[in-house]
Amino acid sequence: MNAIISACGAFRFRLERDVQMEGLTFAYFGVNPSTADATSDDATVRKWNGFTKVNGGRRFIVGNVSAFRATDVRALGATLISPDQWHANIEHLQRIIADADVLVPCWGNRSKAPRHLRNDFDMVLAMLQTSGKPVRHFGLTSSGDPKHPLMLAYATPLTEWTRAK
Template identity: 35%
Template sequence: MSDLLTTHRAVFSDCGLYRYLLEHDYGRSGPVISLGMVNPSDANEEKNDPTMTKVDGFAYRLGASKTVVWNLCALVNKDVRALAHATDPIGPDNDAHIAQAINGADIHIVAWGPTTKLPKALRTRWRSVVDVLHKAGAKPMCWGIAKDGQPRHPLMVAYATPLISWSAPHE
């Protein structure tokens, strides 16, 4: 699917610690997808990681023109456990970039997986992102729901998995 991509663009903080957005433009017409996950790995404007390869496959099947990926926490690290030791795992400009991605999209997919993998202090971070979605009038979709009510991560589902409506769980 990478041969379909015409443009990769990443938005990093000046210090390089945070990746706020990762855009894949497929060079065709169709809906723009806003996709929220947990934290960025090492995918950037030059290379994919396994998650982004899977995301591209889903986007292709949905007929998307572009996918704009944002994360609950913008700190770049392959290991989600590293968020526990960071001074600011969310990133100073993350919420503004999330709002930008959501406001510019047609389909809004949330896919951060179970929050139990996050440090306790970050397990409710998703709530502020849900507020941004609601303020934009966005209706979040997902590829299934985990046991804790959170949206499943793309690596955990098959391509045949349909998008369904997602509502924030009541705790």
């Protein structure tokens, strides 16, 4: 169990969990981190753990479109992210992409995020798609965004990303 969290505790740039002895490394990309850290899991992290096992993964890494930690995505609207924090998140996303075998965007409908962040989803998706690594998803929402895993059954297949945004 590992996490990279800012000194102030307000930002989480990376979260890692070992799941089993052998298999691939999955990278999951959400909207923003919640309460999970190096020693505790939240509901979404527990779900990623299960999906990693089901799909034969050895470990998973988590990155987010925004690194600001909040239990409610609406809090991102009232939060000012400094250019340094934004650049730090991009650097960590690049490392996560490099360290993973399979990339899985799963942020749900972007409409829940503040308007000023919505273009960042396209930027992160472009990073994933131009990496040369397989990009998979748990299905797409009616708006074309990758579904969030929390309410999905473990039987939900990972599907190759073929839809151009």
